[in-house]
Amino acid sequence: MLQQVLRAFEEAREPLNLVDLARQLDVDQPALEGMIAYWVRKGRLKESQATASSCRAECGPTCASGAGPCPFIGKMPRIITLVGTEE
Amino acid sequence: MTVIGTAALNAPIYVRYQPDIEDELTRLSTAIGQTPLLQRYHPRWLAIQLLEGDSGLLTEVQNAPNGAPVLQVLNDSQARLRAIYNEDIDVILTDQRYRFVNTLVRRVLTRPATQRETLSDRVDKIVTHRLLGIPIFLALMWLVFKLTTDVATPYLEWVEEAIGGPLTNQLVALLTLIGLDGTWVESLVVDGIIAGVGGVLVFVPVLMTLYLALAILEDSGYMARAAFVMDRLMHILGLHGKSFLPMIVGFGCNVPAIYATRTLETEKDRILTGLLVPFMSCSARLPVYVLLATIFFPAYSGLVVFGLYMLGIVAAIGLGFALKHTLFKTKDRVPFIMELPPYHLPTLRGIWTHMWERTASFIRRAGTVIMATSILIWLLMAIPTRGDGAFADTELDDSAFATVAGVVAPVFAPLGFGSWEASGALVTGFIAKEVVVSTMSQIYGVAEEEEAAEPTTLVDDLGQVVTSFAGATIDTLRAIPLIIGIDLMGTEAEDEAEPAGLMRAAQSNFEVSSGGHGALAALAFMVFVLLYTPCVAVIAAARQEFGNRWMWFSVVGQLVIAWIAALVVFQGGRLLGWG
Numbered sequence: 001m002l003q004q005v006l007r008a009f010e011e012a013r014e015p016l017n018l019v020d021l022a023r024q025l026d027v028d029q030p031a032l033e034g035m036i037a038y039w040v041r042k043g044r045l046k047e048s049q050a051t052a053s054s055c056r057a058e059c060g061p062t063c064a065s066g067a068g069p070c071p072f073i074g075k076m077p078r079i080i081t082l083v084g085t086e087e
Numbered sequence: 088m089t090v091i092g093t094a095a096l097n098a099p100i101y102v103r104y105q106p107d108i109e110d111e112l113t114r115l116s117t118a119i120g121q122t123p124l125l126q127r128y129h130p131r132w133l134a135i136q137l138l139e140g141d142s143g144l145l146t147e148v149q150n151a152p153n154g155a156p157v158l159q160v161l162n163d164s165q166a167r168l169r170a171i172y173n174e175d176i177d178v179i180l181t182d183q184r185y186r187f188v189n190t191l192v193r194r195v196l197t198r199p200a201t202q203r204e205t206l207s208d209r210v211d212k213i214v215t216h217r218l219l220g221i222p223i224f225l226a227l228m229w230l231v232f233k234l235t236t237d238v239a240t241p242y243l244e245w246v247e248e249a250i251g252g253p254l255t256n257q258l259v260a261l262l263t264l265i266g267l268d269g270t271w272v273e274s275l276v277v278d279g280i281i282a283g284v285g286g287v288l289v290f291v292p293v294l295m296t297l298y299l300a301l302a303i304l305e306d307s308g309y310m311a312r313a314a315f316v317m318d319r320l321m322h323i324l325g326l327h328g329k330s331f332l333p334m335i336v337g338f339g340c341n342v343p344a345i346y347a348t349r350t351l352e353t354e355k356d357r358i359l360t361g362l363l364v365p366f367m368s369c370s371a372r373l374p375v376y377v378l379l380a381t382i383f384f385p386a387y388s389g390l391v392v393f394g395l396y397m398l399g400i401v402a403a404i405g406l407g408f409a410l411k412h413t414l415f416k417t418k419d420r421v422p423f424i425m426e427l428p429p430y431h432l433p434t435l436r437g438i439w440t441h442m443w444e445r446t447a448s449f450i451r452r453a454g455t456v457i458m459a460t461s462i463l464i465w466l467l468m469a470i471p472t473r474g475d476g477a478f479a480d481t482e483l484d485d486s487a488f489a490t491v492a493g494v495v496a497p498v499f500a501p502l503g504f505g506s507w508e509a510s511g512a513l514v515t516g517f518i519a520k521e522v523v524v525s526t527m528s529q530i531y532g533v534a535e536e537e538e539a540a541e542p543t544t545l546v547d548d549l550g551q552v553v554t555s556f557a558g559a560t561i562d563t564l565r566a567i568p569l570i571i572g573i574d575l576m577g578t579e580a581e582d583e584a585e586p587a588g589l590m591r592a593a594q595s596n597f598e599v600s601s602g603g604h605g606a607l608a609a610l611a612f613m614v615f616v617l618l619y620t621p622c623v624a625v626i627a628a629a630r631q632e633f634g635n636r637w638m639w640f641s642v643v644g645q646l647v648i649a650w651i652a653a654l655v656v657f658q659g660g661r662l663l664g665w666g
Contacts, residue, residue, distance in 0.1 A: 001182055001185040001186055001189060002178060002181060002182040002185060003182060009423070009424065012423075012424075014319050014322050014323070015315060015318045015319055015322060015423055015424070015425055016423075016424050016425070017211075017215070017315060017424065017425050017426070017427045018424055018425070018426045018427070019208070019211075019427065021424055027189065028192075031185070031188070031189070034185075035185060036424075038181060042175075042178070046352065048350040077311035077314060077315070077332075077425050077426050077427060077428065078425070078426040079332070079350070079423050079424065079425045079426070080423060080424045080425075080426075081352065081423040082423070083352075
């Protein structure tokens with residue numbers, strides 16, 4: 001089952017959403033989340049999410065809002081990528 | 088979902104692994120059982136932990152007397168399993184546990200033959216549909232800009248009247264009271280600060296409407312879908328799908344969008360996305376579009392603004408496609424999964440927080456960066472470099488600002504806006520895009536200042552503010568049904584109002600500089616504003632993230648692209664007989 005998750009990433013031709021992947025693999029979404037978390041711990045998948053907190057830390061004085069949290073960044077969806085398939 | 092056979096769960100359950108793994112577990116358990124110090128652990132549990140490589144327990148075994156035979160059995164077992172499965176042993180064991188749990192769940196749960204779709208699922212089927220997704224995204228964006236321009240315009244005019252009338256009157260009265268009327272201080276306050284900062288603050292209602300619409304889209308969960316849909320398009324074009332996430336952030340402000348490129352894995356993708364982000368039209372550019380679209384395309388201002396935003400996306404995708412197949416060639420295989428949050432009704436509090444944070448940020452900028460720039464521009468406009476004027480009492484054409492801007496102006500002549508006024512606004516726009524509007528407001532405001540208002544009392548002014556607010560509210564309510572083509576009050580029959588003050592001066596300037604093709608020149612100007620360097624903060628962010636070389640590549644590239652695109656719009660439009 002764990003291998004199926006990695007295979008789904010490898011064989012994906014276009015971005016998938018988590019709900020569709022759970023349906024495709026015929027597993028519950030919490031179980032899929034667990035398997036993804038496992039592969040993230042193993043370093044085979046990578047999770048990323050652009051959030052306001054990253055702006056607060058990095059934007060600093062150059063940001064439109066000064067030192068506070070940058071207001072111009074919504075919480076972007078969490079995305080999970082296969083590691084080691086990029087050049 | 089029904090749970091059956093719960094009684095069976097009272098008995099202890101052992102996960103049964105594949106026979107070859109069970110054989111190794113038995114061997115290892117036996118060895119552990121023969122080591123007295125390890126007998127405080129359940130032998131099978133310890134065997135599994137050791138096979139999975141638990142470092143703490145491994146150390147304990149190494150330190151235990153007679154631990155060596157256990158380690159020998161462990162090493163042999165690991166070697167045999169690796170040879171069979173060609174995979175880390177902890178992966179094999181975890182995989183088999185998941186299989187066991189999955190089988191168990193299937194045995195004890197009866198699920199409906201077909202899963203019931205949630206409302207989110209049903210909506211997602213439409214909005215993330217392969218064919219419908221992009222048209223729906225475009226339609227929503229069109230609605231956002233239609234709302235932004237049509238609904239907010241009456242309030243824009245109200246703020247403009249309040250700043251240009253009552254506020255200016257009262258400040259002038261105050262300056263007169265302290266004996267500063269007619270001095271350079273009055274010029275600084277009226278022509279510098281009020282014209283510059285006020286000229287930008289006029290657009291607060293427009294931006295609040297934009298932020299309101301974006302907050303609703305974000306809080307409802309749609310923005311994630313928009314990113315998903317556009318990701319798919321980017322992926323089809325051979326671009327990195329994840330690039331669109333920072334690009335969507337760029338609609339608000341390009342600076343955090345540049346930093347958001349850190350979510351991309353490779354340096355090439357980060358730089359490529361960083362080069363594309365500035366083409367996403369940030370909210371600071373909106374006042375420029377609204378100002379010029381209202382003057383030159385009053386009946387289609389929403390469509391013009393929407394078109395400019397779309398042009399930004401098309402330019403980014405087109406450039407990305409070209410760069411991806413030349414400078415940034417990679418073996419592009421970056422499959423990914425995106426989590427789409429469930430839809431929910433946005434809360435008033437959430438929407439207000441989003442809207443207010445962004446509006447407050449805009450107002451803070453008006454009070455800092457824009458005020459400082461306005462004062463600097465006023466100073467340049469006050470210093471005479473030719474003619475016989477004096478400080479703060481000179482013809483604008485003779486000012487230092489006109490002289491400096493005049494040097495750059497010929498570059499823009501083929502684009503239809505080769506006047507020192509327009510080119511001066513573009514040069515100051517490097518500081519921040521709102522400054523384009525504040526500079527135009529200062530230049531054209533001074534040009535129109537002969538229309539001095541008659542003296543009024545504070546009560547008159549307050550009365551005017553309240554009355555015109557009520558008028559703006561009525562006009563806004565009239566405008567809402569008009570968005571979908573319903574004319575409840577016969578408003579379309581009303582004549583278009585003549586542009587006043589600043590707008591008339593701007594219109595006249597574009598008409599003159601373009602040889603009578605003012606609308607085309609204004610369109611070319613807006614295209615240039617869309618595509619050239621957003622602001623110094625973006626340049627600083629690009630330098631920090633990608634280094635000097637790519638920063639310069641980005642700045643020069645944007646200028647060249649903006650110039651060519653504006654040229655195509657102006658000269659192409661003239662050839663086709665438009666404008």
